[in-house]
Amino acid sequence: MFSFNERVAEIARQPRQAELEEHFTMPAPAKAVSVVTGGAGFLGSHLTDRLLAEGHHVIAIDNLITGNVANIGHLAGNENYRFVRHNVSNFIFLPEQKIDFVFHFASPASPIDYLELPIPTLKVGALGTHNSLGLAKDKKATFVLASTSECYGDPLVHPQKEDYWGNVNPIGPRGVYDEAKRFAEAMTMAYHRYHDVDTKIVRIFNTYGPRMRLHDGRVVPAFIGEALTGKPLTIFGDGSQTRSFCYVSDLIDGIFRLAMSDFHEPVNIGNPREMTIKQFADEIIRITGTKSGIEYRPLPEDDPKVRQPDIGRAKKILGWEPRVNFDEGIRKTIDYFRQHIELVNGTTK
Numbered sequence: 001m002f003s004f005n006e007r008v009a010e011i012a013r014q015p016r017q018a019e020l021e022e023h024f025t026m027p028a029p030a031k032a033v034s035v036v037t038g039g040a041g042f043l044g045s046h047l048t049d050r051l052l053a054e055g056h057h058v059i060a061i062d063n064l065i066t067g068n069v070a071n072i073g074h075l076a077g078n079e080n081y082r083f084v085r086h087n088v089s090n091f092i093f094l095p096e097q098k099i100d101f102v103f104h105f106a107s108p109a110s111p112i113d114y115l116e117l118p119i120p121t122l123k124v125g126a127l128g129t130h131n132s133l134g135l136a137k138d139k140k141a142t143f144v145l146a147s148t149s150e151c152y153g154d155p156l157v158h159p160q161k162e163d164y165w166g167n168v169n170p171i172g173p174r175g176v177y178d179e180a181k182r183f184a185e186a187m188t189m190a191y192h193r194y195h196d197v198d199t200k201i202v203r204i205f206n207t208y209g210p211r212m213r214l215h216d217g218r219v220v221p222a223f224i225g226e227a228l229t230g231k232p233l234t235i236f237g238d239g240s241q242t243r244s245f246c247y248v249s250d251l252i253d254g255i256f257r258l259a260m261s262d263f264h265e266p267v268n269i270g271n272p273r274e275m276t277i278k279q280f281a282d283e284i285i286r287i288t289g290t291k292s293g294i295e296y297r298p299l300p301e302d303d304p305k306v307r308q309p310d311i312g313r314a315k316k317i318l319g320w321e322p323r324v325n326f327d328e329g330i331r332k333t334i335d336y337f338r339q340h341i342e343l344v345n346g347t348t349k
């Protein structure tokens with residue numbers, strides 16, 4: 001038993017509330033703190049690298065539904081990096097008091113992924129965006145939404161400018177992704193207008209580069225994987241549909257500039273160099289030197305016939321335009337997949 005005086009002395013030794021708070025809340029780093037949802041994905045991991053290089057402290061949140069820890073393996077032990085495994089469609093709690101940016105990149109992104117995961121895709125576009133916006137509002141952070149050229153659907157205007165409202169089939173198989181992103185844009189603008197959150201919306205056009213998943217079904221890894229393993233390149237439809245491919249470092253530079261800007265309406269970021277899917281297959285065959293032929297398969301429902309960004313807004317507002325030409329970017333990507341396939345199979349032959 002303590003005597004009364006011993007008890008008083010014991011209480012006096014206990015830290016006061018202010019000291020407790022100082023002790024138990026996370027230290028507020030002087031550097032900018034960025035949260036990246038979807039941080040273990042293709043784009044989220046490249047964005048993280050750029051933010052770290054800019055001197056930010058980065059907290060990545062990902063449930064690994066389509067992401068890959070190999071994308072962030074090089075960050076293990078980095079004291080400016082923290083990984084949180086969490087589904088952002090559920091409430092997000094972060095103890096950090098200082099958060100300056102929330103980049104909301106979590107979402108299945110390849111047509112195969114979102115066709116297999118229709119409800120998680122709708123949820124992360126709706127509930128995940130709501131929770132990420134709530135986090136940004138609470139911490140008074142800038143919010144950046146990874147939106148998409150899919151907001152334009154199968155476009156009737158070409159090239160696509162930000163003021164085009166799109167041509168989306170809401171009940172088609174791609175609707176789960178397109179409408180989730182359109183809802184996410186509406187929610188983002190509502191938080192900007194009604195809660196005064198500093199928000200940005202980037203409409204990302206087809207981006208490629210290292211760290212894409214070999215079997216994610218998107219045309220870049222599909223064709224490169226097929227070419228490197230001597231299988232026929234599978235063109236859906238007659239190959240006359242067009243896409244415009246942007247190398248990942250260019251895209252990330254545009255996103256970083258947008259995050260630092262004071263512009264709140266959507267901005268297209270992509271490379272306007274447009275080609276047909278048949279021309280793309282021919283380029284992959286030429287550059288890899290493969291003996292693979294081409295095999296034609298049915299065109300998926302609602303597959304957009306054309307896609308090309310008008311980047312006038314990004315040029316004017318951000319002083320941004322892509323710098324990596326197709327040959328350079330695609331060769332780096334082929335090298336990445338070649339190493340990856342060799343690791344998995346022992347050889348690419």
Ligand code: NAD
Pocket residue numbers: 037038039040041042043044061062063064065066067068086087088089104105106107108109110124128146147148149203204205206207208
């Ligand atoms: P990705 O699949 O490689 O990355 C998405 C990441 O989000 C994955 O790591 C996944 O595990 C994570 N994720 C998904 N749902 C989640 C959830 N509920 N909670 C936590 N994490 C979750 O795809 P990506 O190509 O890196 O795409 C990133 C973002 O950019 C997506 O929002 C996508 O819609 C958008 N985008 C990408 C492209 C492109 O060409 N890559 C084009 C347009 C838009």
Ligand code: UDP
Pocket residue numbers: 110111206217218219220222223234235236237241243277299300303304
């Ligand atoms: N595509 C193809 N073969 C494949 C994968 C995709 O011909 O193995 C086509 C697809 O039908 C679309 C284009 O390539 O017209 C781009 O597809 P991707 O899935 O990369 O992205 P999208 O732009 O359709 O979201």
